[in-house]
Amino acid sequence: MASLNVGNLGEFLREQRRTAKLSLRQLAEAAGVSNPYLSQIERGLRKPSAEILQQLAKALRISAETLYVQAGILDERDRQDLLQVPAAILADSSINEQQKQALLQIYESFRKENAQQRTTAHDAAAPPAEGPRQPE
Numbered sequence: 129m130a131s132l133n134v135g136n137l138g139e140f141l142r143e144q145r146r147t148a149k150l151s152l153r154q155l156a157e158a159a160g161v162s163n164p165y166l167s168q169i170e171r172g173l174r175k176p177s178a179e180i181l182q183q184l185a186k187a188l189r190i191s192a193e194t195l196y197v198q199a200g201i202l203d204e205r206d207r208q209d210l211l212q213v214p215a216a217i218l219a220d221s222s223i224n225e226q227q228k229q230a231l232l233q234i235y236e237s238f239r240k241e242n243a244q245q246r247t248t249a250h251d252a253a254a255p256p257a258e259g260p261r262q263p264e
Contacts, residue, residue, distance in 0.1 A: 141169060152167055
């Protein structure tokens with residue numbers, strides 16, 4: 129099987145997994161993907177969806193945006209903009225870890241909700257496909 133052009137996503141994932149001291153099987157289980165599929169991602173044979181990348185990021189306890197950049201889904205400049213609010217939350221020493229995680233989850237849920245609304249609004253604004261004309 130030929131390697132897909134997915135940048136160095138597989139190498140990056142492998143390094144993150146090793147840094148987290150997780151086996152391939154442990155990460156696959158934590159992310160809810162199959163062991164062979166994760167192996168293929170790491171070897172550059174498969175290009176995972178954004179949803180799978182998000183699951184892997186959560187299991188590795190890193191930002192999904194970091195994996196999106198590695199996979200070429202997100203531009204580095206976009207990533208910097210997206211990381212400002214989470215970075216501020218994580219840097220705030222006046223709140224504890226549990227509070228930080230709650231804020232991050234709320235922030236991410238708002239972002240997802242707004243992205244879905246934009247997609248819905250975009251789909252609604254698209255002109256309807258032209259079908260056969262009815263006689264007048």
